[in-house]
Amino acid sequence: AAGVIQSPRHLIKEKRETATLKCYPIPRHDTVYWYQQGPGQDPQFLISFYEKMQSDKGSIPDRFSAQQFSDYHSELNMSSLELGDSALYFCASSWDRGLGNTIYFGEGSWLTVV
């Protein structure tokens, strides 16, 4: 069965550069979530989208922006990268905002800022 696809899997950027992560949800899923997991930390909720509109917002820095496109894929744009942005970024998807439904996570995108 198709899973949540994230790209790239690994990314190395320098400070102050910009990075874009992509997420392709499971077909027919209308909700996408972004999480950031630092080394040894719990995943932290960044932002979510339902039917291409921002649904909820967590601890997403102002330097980051995201959107969900007409084909339901989502992109997380990160600018002015800082060393502390180095983390594993998870995308997850579900049907109908995951209310009572399984939320499926991708394998994550490793971002290293040097």
Added chain:
Amino acid sequence: KNQVEQSPQSLIILEGKNCTLQCNYTVSPFSNLRWYKQDTGRGPVSLTIMTFSENTKSNGRYTATLDADTKQSSLHITASQLSDSASYICVVRGDTDKLIFGTGTRLQVFP
């Protein structure tokens, strides 16, 4: 204070044995509680999801319980296998999209 606390922090068992992991939460309002299995550096994999009215739910060798009154949940693993070695995370959802992750239990299964 974390709104979702798990115990034990780590656990070592022998292959074939059973084990039970605990989760206490203070999240309110409460929507549902999920158990995920996560291998290091990999995405969490859903095991169970339970709503307020559900007390027990099974998924193969995994059985989750929920007591919404005491705000406690447990995950019981039967006849453990080496592949069960991973972190098990209790995740609670309130009334927003945000999932609140527990501290996790690191399980190691030895032959």
